[in-house]
Amino acid sequence: MVDPTWDMAKESLGEGHSGTGARAGWTHKQAERIERTDDTVAPIVYPPATEQIPEVHIWDTWFLRNRDGTLAEVDGYRVCFSLTAPSDLLPGKRHDVATIRCFYSDDGRTWHNAGPVFEDALGQRQWAGSALYDDDGSVYLFYTAAGEDGADDLTYTQRIVGAEGGSIDTTDGFELSGPWTHHELLTPDGERYEREDQSRGMIYTFRDPWFFEDPETGETWLLFEANTPVPEGSDVCGGDDALQEFNGSVGIARSPTGDPLEWELEDPLLDAVGVNQELERPHIVYRDGLYYLFISSHLHTFAPGLEGFDALYGFVAEDLRGEYVPLNESGLVATNPENAPFQSYSWMAFPHGEEVLVQSFFNYYDFDGETLDEIAHLPESEQMRRFGGSLGPTLRLDVEGSRTHIIGTLGHWHIPLAGETLPPTDRELIRRGKQDAGSGSYHTQTESESQ
Template sequence: MNNDAGGDRRPSTWTREHASGLERTAENTAPVIYPPDEPTDPDNHIWDTWLLRTPDGEIADVGGYRVIVALSAPNDLLPGKRHDVATHRFYYSADGRTWTPGGTLFGDSDPLGSRQWAGSAIYDPETGAVSLYYTAAGHRDESDLSYTQHLAVAHGGSIRVDDGVHFDGPWEHDSLARPDGEWYEREEQSRGMIYTFRDPWYFEDPETGEAYILFEGNTPVPEGTDACGGDAEQQAFNGSVGIARADRDDPTACELLPPLVDGVCVNQELERPHVVYRDGTYYLFIASHKHTFAPGLDGYDALYGFAADALFGEYEPLNGTGLVATNPANAPFQAYSWLAYGHRGEILVTSFFNYYDYDRPSLDDVGLLPAAEQFRRFGGTLAPTLRLGVDGLETWIRGTLAHGHLPTKDEPLPETETERLARLRGERDGRDGYGR
């Protein structure tokens, strides 16, 4: 175990040996998703989504409501163009099932970047302060879209309940961090298909009280090095889970630290990293795509995870390979951008409903479809929530909840069908109740 958060610490490694064992099983494959009766937002597509949390990681209760923030784009825009205009919108719910659109998040203030990608949202009930961490993509007022990225924060605003939920400014927007070129690759250093420095996720270590920001980056691999056995093509796949020291009292404070995990030679994108702390174990989750795995590896659009007994400890891949939950083979792109949180001895996982009735081998083929078919096959709403069982380094899908059902920690969940059948047989698995 490595508790050193300083510059001499080496990241844990997701290796090609781990990833070579990736395969779908009954315990990691989600059921096929069908469209809901009504979308979360009738006017906008939404995708990457996160919950408003308190600094200690609990889901925030604001006057009896819980709140989610999501990337959004008008639903008359071709789905493949949504990242070019991504805007943060928020939604609130009293029951965790029906979500009311609250509008755009930042009001009249001007966030950094030409558009804003994923992040996290923190509400401090002691002070009423709200901090909204996000990815600033591109430059303000650019005539041609660029894909430069840096971590940013909006602070100074507040939230109130008055005939619904409202965020109030004035917001101040500050840049948090940019890649240093040593631990985290700069855009001009990139040799990969996709450049990443994004997805800031605020986390307070429950064992130390220290605050951190996790994010997605790339590890620099200079040409001519012996990484990946000197294979230049594999070296371009160099995703990492980055971390920076933060300050609970100053949302603009940010000091880069070495990565927690690197996937050099394995995967280019370790997206939306976040941690669920459970019974002394740190569960680190990421999302990644089939097409971002290095040559010679066959992965999936899926939720992947690692575990350690300290935040800066040695992370081991869950289930031996890192694969936690994926889409079925006949609907390989039906959901994406999974986000996990703890709930009454299990872990719940939300995601967005992506492309369905679509089983081509690559998302690149979506653009070959007529526009009407691209619209028809894109969900653009909250997906069914997965229920994960967890036992040490082992996880399994226990069941699902409805589209967009995001319970709080005190809401009891129904017995799964597998558990019901096992109970009728009088069987127990000795870990989390009746059988898996």
């Protein structure tokens, strides 16, 4: 049932805030409301007692999903894909050599390394994407081809690529194999989506493809991160060119046939012109008849005059192409504690029973600098020590209408299997304790006990 405050939220937030080329925009006034609260701040994260995949740094991660958006289970295995680099590499250099690896688990807690996915992918290196387990058992992988093929020096051209031909064999354990065929699916058109040569901002983006089949209409979509072209001297943002350079957007393409390799660009879902330069890894959770659009963004990509955080942000609409309004009035859904502002990043939400779960990677901990740039000034041994480089604890969210609340956490790498019952949250135990008052005490189950 839709939250009864939903209509009031739309009215109070100003339904109909159009973007620059998008139907909806994240406005400066909305983003001014960003602040840490008990409902949006995640607990402090500490390293796990034993690292599961110590041979590689692991960061942006996505799960193999069915067409309906649920996490796939292939003969009892959960499957995920991550950007990886050798663990003896200085963490700040990892993006320059990023390789997609596959990991699998038969219990949602203990994960195993299936190795690099591709032998010969497009681009100089590969950045984040998504993965589809299609109805016939075939695997499609969508990713960002970063850099020009064959170039001697690192370049930052970005294309959206789809790879077909994957299959999973569980006859004797787990194996993902090809042969893979790679297809360039989308490049920016310069009108809806900025080309690299048009970019005036600190960061250029055309990446992070995410497959989504709309359960209401059956239409097939590909979301991605992009930038909205804003001509110099435009009256957008009152003509302030400095603000116009902050032009992040959530792009979208439609497949007219449902073919995962056939796409046509459409107008963006949402943009943040004058607010934020980088709306990373956009994805949707469909729940209670509403479309929840989530993105990750950084402290340093907000426009002047705004104070945001490295955090998961979210928006909600009544249909996929609808008038999105920010969750919790500002858009902030989950962020790091003030004394550990960079401990997690690259959040990805997915439904599980009555909750929405959120995984991320364990980034820099034991570090409370004002910017990540300060990491580079530490001794290399300290840069290595303070980098998590693995999946972090999974957050548990209560989501209702336009409001979200962090209600608990699971362990590092804990991605529950379908139907797995989660331990009660502190809120549930408090509620039960009030109901049972006078009839004895109750015991709070810890994460270690639940395992």
